[in-house]
Structures are given as structure tokens and as C-alpha cells.
Amino acid sequence: MNRRGLIVVLSGPSGAGKGTLLKAACQKNSNIRLSVSATTRKPRENEIDGVNYFFKTVEEFRQMIRDGDLVEWVQYCGNYYGTPARHIEELTAKGYDVILEIEVEGALNIKGRYPDCVSVFVIPPSLEELERRIVGRGTETAEAIQKRLKRARMELKIIDNYDYVVLNDNIETAADDINCILHTEKLKYFRNREFVEEMLGNV
Amino acid sequence: MNRRGLIVVLSGPSGAGKGTLLKAACQKNSNIRLSVSATTRKPRENEIDGVNYFFKTVEEFRQMIRDGDLVEWVQYCGNYYGTPARHIEELTAKGYDVILEIEVEGALNIKGRYPDCVSVFVIPPSLEELERRIVGRGTETAEAIQKRLKRARMELKIIDNYDYVVLNDNIETAADDINCILHTEKLKYFRNREFVEEMLGNV
Numbered sequence: 001m002n003r004r005g006l007i008v009v010l011s012g013p014s015g016a017g018k019g020t021l022l023k024a025a026c027q028k029n030s031n032i033r034l035s036v037s038a039t040t041r042k043p044r045e046n047e048i049d050g051v052n053y054f055f056k057t058v059e060e061f062r063q064m065i066r067d068g069d070l071v072e073w074v075q076y077c078g079n080y081y082g083t084p085a086r087h088i089e090e091l092t093a094k095g096y097d098v099i100l101e102i103e104v105e106g107a108l109n110i111k112g113r114y115p116d117c118v119s120v121f122v123i124p125p126s127l128e129e130l131e132r133r134i135v136g137r138g139t140e141t142a143e144a145i146q147k148r149l150k151r152a153r154m155e156l157k158i159i160d161n162y163d164y165v166v167l168n169d170n171i172e173t174a175a176d177d178i179n180c181i182l183h184t185e186k187l188k189y190f191r192n193r194e195f196v197e198e199m200l201g202n203v
Numbered sequence: 204m205n206r207r208g209l210i211v212v213l214s215g216p217s218g219a220g221k222g223t224l225l226k227a228a229c230q231k232n233s234n235i236r237l238s239v240s241a242t243t244r245k246p247r248e249n250e251i252d253g254v255n256y257f258f259k260t261v262e263e264f265r266q267m268i269r270d271g272d273l274v275e276w277v278q279y280c281g282n283y284y285g286t287p288a289r290h291i292e293e294l295t296a297k298g299y300d301v302i303l304e305i306e307v308e309g310a311l312n313i314k315g316r317y318p319d320c321v322s323v324f325v326i327p328p329s330l331e332e333l334e335r336r337i338v339g340r341g342t343e344t345a346e347a348i349q350k351r352l353k354r355a356r357m358e359l360k361i362i363d364n365y366d367y368v369v370l371n372d373n374i375e376t377a378a379d380d381i382n383c384i385l386h387t388e389k390l391k392y393f394r395n396r397e398f399v400e401e402m403l404g405n406v
Contacts, residue, residue: 001370121392126402159399164390167204177390184387187367187380189324196362199329 001192005031005092006185007114008099009107009162010178012122013152015133017168018101021122024175025099029182033091035100038064041079054084072102072109083110097182104158111161118185120178121162125169127153204395208234208295209388210317211302212310213381215325216355218336220371221304224325227378228302232385236294238303241267244282257287275305275312286313300385307361314364321388323381324365328372330356 012018026032038054040061049055056064061080064070073082083100091098100110110117124130134140134148159165164181168174185191215221229235241257243264252258259267264283267273276285286303294301303313313320327333337343337351362368367384371377388394 001368123399123402156399156402160392160396162392164387165204165392165395165399166390177386180383180386181390183380183383184367187369187384189363189365189368192368193363196326196359196368199326199359 001186001195003095004191005033005094005096005098006182007088007092007110007117008097008182009110009117009119010099010101010122011104011107011119011155011162012168013124013130013155014148015130015152016122016124017133017171017174018122020171021166021168021174021178022099022101024171025178028175029097029179031095031097032182033096033098035083035088035091035098037081038070038073038084039079039081041081054087056080071113072106074106085113104155104161108161116191118164118181119162120164120166120181121159122166122168122174123156123159125167129169204389204398206298207394208236208297208299208301209385210291210295210313210320211300211385212313212320212322213302213304213325214307214310214322214358214365215371216327216333216358217351218333218355219325219327220336220374220377221325223374224369224371224377224381225302225304227374228381231378232300232382234298234300235385236299236301238286238291238294238301240284241273241276241287242282242284244284257290259283274316275309277309288316307358307364311364319394321367321384322365323367323369323384324362325369325371325377326359326362328370332372 010018010022022034026034036050036054038056038061040056040058041053043049043055047053058080061082064082064084065073069085070082071085071088073080083102083106088098102110107119111119124133130152131149134145166174166177213221213225225237229237239253239257241259241264243259243261244256246252246258250256261283264285267285267287268276272288273285274288274291276283286305291301305313310322314322327336333355334352337348369377369380
């Protein structure tokens with residue numbers, strides 16, 4: 001059956017617990033690879049090139065844009081961030097399922113380039129819980145919190161562009177949901193057409 | 204999240220092992236109910252009304268056809284066989300996932316009436332294996348075997364109308380595939396729209 005890996009877009013409002021969820025899903029499934037972004041931001045202490053980010057100069061990054069090497073990119077706080085296409089395609093060709101944690105605008109670009117990608121929207125159990133999680137970080141000003149909450153509400157409204165919705169009220173259950181989606185998607189007929197046709201060739 | 208059960212159409216050539224597969228899937232998942240057909244065939248010894256079939260008189264069956272109570276029906280060897288709509292809808296309303304084991308023509312009728320239904324095509328590991336299984340039953344004449352094989356080839360060609368394809372080379376793995384499909388389908392956004400909108404009502 002199908003041996004090519006999936007491209008999975010995962011979004012959700014800040015505070016939905018995407019990072020922890022992905023960590024848990026990876027622990028249960030060694031076939032997942034998280035996509036590594038390219039950036040012109042300077043590496044922080046302990047950050048490794050090719051693991052946390054592909055660190056690029058501004059000139060290198062602009063060249064990648066011109067060459068169409070980036071599936072999507074944004075400029076944020078004076079730095080460039082983008083998703084390298086080759087990185088994703090090499091991993092899926094090897095059979096790995098690549099998950100891209102990405103905001104809603106970027107997700108639409110991924111879908112444009114890879115129409116067969118799978119999209120998952122992670123939601124918190126409730127907006128009250130979301131607020132609690134965002135406030136609970138304790139690292140932000142009241143103004144920053146309000147900004148995050150406003151953006152979270154906006155993002156929740158774009159959810160109907162996504163294939164699946166995963167409720168993150170229990171990290172283990174939600175991680176199992178993610179892995180079950182990956183398994184099921186590989187059983188889709190359109191992903192196994194070649195295999196079936198090869199079999200039918202002998203009919 | 205979504206609490207309504209799924210309607211699942213399961214097809215595959217004779218010899219693909221659908222019966223054994225369904226039994227294994229049910230053993231692992233108590234939320235599955237197998238759809239019970241209505242028939243005008245006389246009950247065999249040990250067959251129970253409402254369990255093996257809903258046994259009907261010809262007049263009762265024809266009345267069901269006139270009332271639109273059957274999702275699909277066929278006449279076969281002088282008897283009527285059909286799928287009662289109310290039976291399915293009552294079970295899904297209670298949250299059960301109802302699996303209909305049905306041939307390819309019937310499956311199209313189910314999809315026409317229930318566009319959100321999930322369709323699964325079960326394939327044997329190879330056509331050689333299929334032949335071995337059909338012949339291996341040892342209960343049929345050479346002519347009957349040839350007829351079954353011809354029909355199996357025809358059915359395999361209709362596979363592209365189905366959502367999923369499950370390769371039945373290992374009964375446990377294939378049963379897990381079925382259950383994973385059921386779980387994943389319930390995470391589809393369109394099946395959870397109400398839940399999400401209710402949540403957004405508080406935004």
C-alpha cells in the first residue's frame with residue numbers, strides 16, 4: 001500500500017497546546033518528523049542549525065524566495081521565516097509524515113502547493129480554558145494577553161478550512177487522535193491508486 | 204464533539220474476508236452495530252428475527268418499498284432483500300456506528316441517500332490469494348467458482364468510488380484499520396461544526 005509520507009498542517013490558537021501535543025504525538029509515533037523552518041533570525045544559545053531552524057543570511061533567504069524554494073514565508077519583527085519545500089519533499093519521499101505547525105494564513109499557502117496535504121485544527125476545551133492557559137504563562141503583559149486572545153478568536157473562525165478538528169483536553173487522547181488521523185489518511189483510496197492498479201494489472 | 208454515529212458502507216469481492224474482518228472489528232469496538240437487512244426469505248433454523256434478518260412477508264416488504272422505508276433493495280433467487288432506513292437512523296441517533304456490508308451497486312444507493320456516509324473497500328492481498336480463498340471453501344462447483352472470480356474482478360474495478368481501501372492480509376491489522384477509520388472520521392470538521400459553533404457562540 002501507500003509508502004509516501006503525508007504532509008500535515010497543524011494550526012490552532014495560541015494556548016491550544018500545539019507544542020506539547022506534537023511532542024506527545026512524536027513520542028508515540030517514530031514516523032513523524034516536524035518541519036524545520038528557515039529564518040534570518042540569529043540563533044539563540046543551544047539552538048542548532050537544521051534542528052531548531054535552518055539559519056540563513058538575509059541574502060540567502062531572499063535567494064530562496066526568488067528560486068521558489070519556500071512554500072510560504074513571512075517577515076516578522078524584522079526577521080524572515082519560511083518553510084523550505086525541499087526539506088518537506090525529501091522527508092515525505094522517504095516515507096516520513098511531516099507535520100508543519102503553522103498559522104492559518106501559512107496553512108492556506110501549503111494547501112495551495114500540496115493539495116493532498118492533511119489539515120488539523122487544534123482547539124482548547126473552551127475559550128475560558130484558552131484564556132486561562134494564555135494568562136497562566138505569566139510571561140506577558142495584560143495588553144499582550146488581550147492581543148493573543150483577539151487573535152485566538154480570529155483563528156478559531158477560520159477553522160472551517162481544515163479537514164479535522166482535535167480537541168486538546170487530554171494530551172494523551174489528543175496525541176492518539178493525531179496518530180489515528182495519520183494512519184487513516186494513508187488508507188484513503190486516492191493515496192493507494194497505484195498499488196491497486198498494479199494489482200488490477202494482473203486481472 | 205460529535206456524538207452521532209457513522210454510517211459505514213463496507214464492500215469487497217467475495218473471498219476478501221469481509222465477514223471475519225467485521226467480527227474482529229466488532230470485538231475490538233463495542234460501538235459498532237452491523238446493519239440488519241429485511242428479507243422475505245424464510246428464516247433458517249437458529250436465525251432470529253431482528254438479529255440475522257428482519258423477516259417480512261412479501262406484502263410487508265412491498266409496503267416498505269412503497270413507503271420509502273428501504274435505502275436499497277434487490278430481488279435475488281425469488282426473495283427480496285433490503286436495508287431498512289429507520290433501523291440505521293435509530294442506531295446512529297443513539298451514537299452507534301452502523302456498518303452495512305453491501306455489494307457495490309447497493310453502496311452507491313446508500314451514498315445517494317446518506318452523502319456523509321463513509322465507504323470502505325476491502326481487498327485481498329492478491330488475486331491469487333483471492334482465488335485460493337474462493338476455491339478453498341470447497342463448497343462450490345468449478346463453474347460457480349469461475350462466476351465468483353469474474354464478479355470479484357468486476358467489483359475490484361469499481362473501487363475508485365470508495366473513500367478508503369483496507370488490505371486484508373492480517374485480520375487484526377485490518378480490524379484496527381477499520382476502527383481507526385471510524386475514530387478519524389469523527390474528527391472531521393464537518394461532523395463537529397455544531398460543537399465548534401456553539402463554542403464560538405461564546406466568543
